[in-house]
Amino acid sequence: MGKYSIMLVFALVVMLGVILPNVHSLGNRSVENFLNYSMQIQSHNLAVSGANAAATQIYLTPEWREGYSEVSVNGGRYNVSVTDYDTNKIRILSVGGLEDSRDTVLVILQGTSFSRYAYYSKVEGAITWITGDTVWGPFHTQDQMKISGTPVFKGKASAKNGTNPDPSLAIFEGGFVKGVSIDLPLNLDPTEQGAIDGGRVFATGDLWLNFVNNNVEWKTAVGDPPTVTALSDFTANGTIMLNAGNIHVQGVLDGRVTLLAKQGGVSSAGNIYIDDDIRYTHDPRTGASSNILGLIAENDVIITDNAANNSSVTIQAAIFCHKGGLTAQNHNSRPVAGKINLLGGLVQYQRRPVGIFSSVGGIPTITSGFLKNYRYDDRFYIDAPPFYPWTGGYQVVTWME
Amino acid sequence: MGNITLLDILGSALIAGFLLMIISHSNARMNETLFTTGNDLVVQEELVTLVQTIEEDFRRLGYCRDQMKIADPSKALLQAGAASISFQTDVDNDGNVDTLSYYLGAVADLAVTRNPRDRILYRKVNGSGPMPMNIGLTLFDVHYFDVNNNSIARPVASPSAVHQIEIDIRLESTAPYDTTYSFAAWRQLRLRSRNLTGR
16 A cells, blocks of 8 residues: 555645646746846836927037937937938937847937917017917917916917916917027028028119019019019929019919018018918818918018908918018908908917907997907928028927837 | 455445545536636736737827827827726827727627626727727726826716826636636736826
8 A cells, every 4th residue: 555655645645746837837937028028118218208308409409419328227228320311300219228128219309490489579569369369380488378268279389478367267278388488589580691692682772573473473563564483484493582672462372482581770660561372282181182382571561451451361381470460451441351361370479460359238249350360280380481590599300219 | 264254355445435425526616727727827818918018008008209289188088988088199109199999899790608707808999890809707896086086987077187097807707616706806006108297
């Protein structure tokens, strides 16, 4: 009987010897599986940290390109290279590593153009944003936002001097940051240089432009017959500058153009007059469109008081007023003129009036000028008219993890 | 002498009986351990594989190599439900915008397994047929938050308001040991695609 007992014990030992290593092996694989995942996540987080650190450094110092080498964090490390890329872009490549695990994050930053703002103002003045106001796209003011009720800001919003009251009941769907300073450029030299280098420059007097798809009818005296020129011959790089005068514009544009009206020491100059609708041949809201227009005035962009503009006006452009704003000529004496249908963005030193309202039975009713229908052109998040002023900062345009 | 022999036999039989009981019990316990540990490993490996795919896809929400093709990434989230989501991305990083969808299948789709709760998670790219990601999924729960970290009711009426996403996943074994299913759970806390709100 004893030998059978020994055999049973032996069988037990064999069984344990075979099964227990399998059980341990399964347990080990389970732990290894978890550890591999954990290390991969750690590597990823390190790569993200490196990219964030580099992006922050570029935000603080736009010319910074040193990158980071073997930065030790939390038992791992990251290496970051920062290089110039394409035109006015920066490429950040961040590699995070923990033991044998690696992960990479690639970020492309692009110089931020003022055209990315749906609304920008240096001075808000007496304007109060009220219930019913809606701004689509990015918003910034160098002033304080006066808020009454619940206006809605769909994009990212920032105000150097915060809101009044603070906090307000405004609805910031894209978030709100106060204390951010993004000032207007001191001058318009880059755009001017663009016109000099490869665009078209007019010295003095007024300039009339009527875009007819990829042609332009132009003249320099109101009574002259227009000259018809292919747009590509008229301006090679799309920039047109008038050094001391006012530009009158209308038509349908098939191309990429920036107009710059400078004051040039003439007090009545430096304005762009919109004589009639100015729109794109290919509407970006109904399909792909590369048509893009920038209207840059050293002073105001003015909707002309004429018959063509008395039944609404359509403006498809990014508007930039260095010292003035978008306004309507004779805004307080012209007839009720429908709506300003703006597709684009509006950057202005100070908001200007486009109409007059009065209260009729407690309801605000327009008595002269225009109502406003401003919509943001989404392409301006990352696209801009030629040689459009830029903020000096950079924005993330792609983040690939 | 006879009594001693009888005692020897009885004693041996008793010890042998104990040993047989121990072996039998050990065998049963080891089978259980082997089965459940094996199930645990399979479930955990499936979870990690699934999670890696989901994390990679969701981090690229709103990404396109040609950034002009998704100029406004806040519009990249197309549909946001409790157990389904659809968004624009660049799956193969070729500069073309793809529409990627995840959705949970019906319980009946996995009637072949013994687990009465498990479902298939489908991944669909553009117009291609849905690809089953795994079996054994019993929870795929997506929550959405706005810019102020407020939870948004599902299905989300205005997907452009979504700034962060939270995902809960639970996998179970397709067959139980006795009546117990192995399981593994994962929660992505506040996943925020940088492309979604970067501009």
